[in-house]
Amino acid sequence: MHEKCGVVGISLRDRNAARPLYYSLYALQHRGQESAGIVTHDGFQQHSHVEMGLVGDAFSPGDLESLNGSNGIGHVRYPTAGSVNTSCAQPFSVSFKSGSLGLSHNGNLVNADEIGDELADLGHAFTSDGDTEVIAHDLARNLLEEDLVRAVKRTMERIHGSYSLTIMHDETVLGVRDPEGNRPLCIGELEDGYVLTSESAAIDTLDGDLIRDVKPGELVVLHPDGTGYDTYQLIERENTAHCFFEHVYFARPDSTIDESLVYEVRRELGRKLWGESGVESDVVLPVPDSGRAFASGYAEAAQNDGSDIEFAEGLMKNRYVGRTFIMPTQDERERAVRLKLNPIKSTIEGKKVTIIDDSIVRGTTSTQLIELLKDAGAEEVHVRIGAPPIVAPCYMGIDMASRDELIAGDQSVEEIRDEIEADSLSYLSIDAIAQTLETSRTDLCLGCVTGEYPYDIEGEETDRDVIRPEIGGSATPADD
Numbered sequence: 001m002h003e004k005c006g007v008v009g010i011s012l013r014d015r016n017a018a019r020p021l022y023y024s025l026y027a028l029q030h031r032g033q034e035s036a037g038i039v040t041h042d043g044f045q046q047h048s049h050v051e052m053g054l055v056g057d058a059f060s061p062g063d064l065e066s067l068n069g070s071n072g073i074g075h076v077r078y079p080t081a082g083s084v085n086t087s088c089a090q091p092f093s094v095s096f097k098s099g100s101l102g103l104s105h106n107g108n109l110v111n112a113d114e115i116g117d118e119l120a121d122l123g124h125a126f127t128s129d130g131d132t133e134v135i136a137h138d139l140a141r142n143l144l145e146e147d148l149v150r151a152v153k154r155t156m157e158r159i160h161g162s163y164s165l166t167i168m169h170d171e172t173v174l175g176v177r178d179p180e181g182n183r184p185l186c187i188g189e190l191e192d193g194y195v196l197t198s199e200s201a202a203i204d205t206l207d208g209d210l211i212r213d214v215k216p217g218e219l220v221v222l223h224p225d226g227t228g229y230d231t232y233q234l235i236e237r238e239n240t241a242h243c244f245f246e247h248v249y250f251a252r253p254d255s256t257i258d259e260s261l262v263y264e265v266r267r268e269l270g271r272k273l274w275g276e277s278g279v280e281s282d283v284v285l286p287v288p289d290s291g292r293a294f295a296s297g298y299a300e301a302a303q304n305d306g307s308d309i310e311f312a313e314g315l316m317k318n319r320y321v322g323r324t325f326i327m328p329t330q331d332e333r334e335r336a337v338r339l340k341l342n343p344i345k346s347t348i349e350g351k352k353v354t355i356i357d358d359s360i361v362r363g364t365t366s367t368q369l370i371e372l373l374k375d376a377g378a379e380e381v382h383v384r385i386g387a388p389p390i391v392a393p394c395y396m397g398i399d400m401a402s403r404d405e406l407i408a409g410d411q412s413v414e415e416i417r418d419e420i421e422a423d424s425l426s427y428l429s430i431d432a433i434a435q436t437l438e439t440s441r442t443d444l445c446l447g448c449v450t451g452e453y454p455y456d457i458e459g460e461e462t463d464r465d466v467i468r469p470e471i472g473g474s475a476t477p478a479d480d
């Protein structure tokens with residue numbers, strides 16, 4: 001429902017990179033479903049295939065065969081800046097005086113317009129209205145004057161916002177993570193080469209081994225012959241701004257991000273959720289898919305505390321229904337929830353039920369679900385959420401919703417409980433998230449749950465000098 005992009009870059013010793021890139025994109029499909037693309041280089045020229053739609057539909061066997069070369073990059077996109085058409089689909093390619101560039105971007109720049117205007121004044125012609133093309137042109141320009149490493153550094157000093165990039169300069173594949181490490185990027189070793197990718201699950205798919213996360217502000221340059229890589233710490237900052245939502249929702253549970261396995265993080269958040277606001281009920285149901293690991297941790301902690309609460313997979317998800325976000329109207333989004341989730345009556349009828357989800361954004365899922373569960377005979381429906389209320393938009397590359405669409409944008413927890421008609425509602429605290437991720441609040445991007453951002457965004461507050469008190473809490477109906 002709330003997506004962002006996935007990036008990959010591969011250098012192999014002696015075989016075409018197109019197939020491994022394609023499999024990696026399949027592994028990253030959950031990060032973006034609007035378009036998919038691969039750019040390779042065969043030592044003489046670049047080959048590119050970029051198409052709207054899902055990975056499985058975007059490439060035919062013939063397309064993959066025509067993508068020659070043992071070095072390449074790939075991308076799955078959910079747009080956050082620029083149009084939803086092929087002009088903004090990625091990897092973005094540009095040819096310039098001293099070579100060719102391909103670029104895949106996960107994230108969002110906050111000063112793309114400013115740089116774009118400046119480059120346009122210098123004669124750069126843009127073919128899209130997206131922020132990724134701005135990075136490509138800025139880098140191409142710097143490459144006219146500097147070597148590769150220095151050119152990347154100059155571009156990093158110029159662009160502000162979140163970015164994990166895989167770049168291809170002629171046949172050299174590089175990976176760059178923004179100085180705050182907002183978006184994930186990791187490096188892995190394959191039997192016959194190296195891979196850079198948003199999530200380690202893509203490395204597993206290729207039977208490779210995760211080496212480590214790319215550090216915030218670090219550049220990794222893969223050797224085009226697939227024999228190794230070099231790293232350069234180009235920018236260092238005092239604080240990181242890792243996106244906690246990667247762990248809570250976006251990333252696959254089988255990925256390791258910033259040294260934490262997402263599945264274990266979610267289970268621990270579930271345990272903490274029980275500790276902070278556990279409620280006695282007959283049965284705990286996860287809201288699939290993202291709620292699953294939270295609910296198993298929650299139920300485990302409850303049972304360890306002596307509770308008789310039962311854990312049941314009482315909501316079935318239709319695996320063929322796409323993410324509800326793609327539905328253009330609220331009416332269609334509501335219908336999609338009904339199409340997507342169906343309760344198993346025997347687990348619910350006559351019972352006090354607790355449903356566990358990772359987040360509430362617009363409130364569509366929880367409102368629909370509570371109604372469904374009550375229709376299926378639930379006596380009470382309690383809602384526990386493994387993240388704090390989402391009170392503000394994301395400017396860092398996640399398309400969630402605008403402020404006025406967010407159910408917690410201007411409502412208290414009690415008002416939300418009332419609107420979704422839950423018997424009780426509680427969210428997890430920010431501190432529980434920081435503790436679980438073994439980091440401090442100042443090293444996380446908490447913009448969507450505090451309204452204060454680690455970057456300077458016009459019209460918004462920054463959290464780099466002030467950290468606000470906790471926002472969050474619980475609600476049960478007032479006794480009246």
Ligand SMILES: O=P(O)(O)OC[C@H]1O[C@H](OP(=O)(O)OP(=O)(O)O)[C@H](O)[C@@H]1O
Nearest residue numbers: 001288289290359360361362363364365
């Ligand atoms: O309040 P809302 O606007 O309805 O958004 C919140 C819902 O969206 C996400 O689920 P998604 O549909 O992406 O399913 P998933 O957990 O299977 O990825 C999330 O897990 C919540 O269930």
Ligand SMILES: NC(=O)CC[C@H](N)C(=O)O
Nearest residue numbers: 004005079080081106107
């Ligand atoms: N979701 C993303 O990471 C998007 C990348 C880039 N800002 C785009 O809109 O294409």
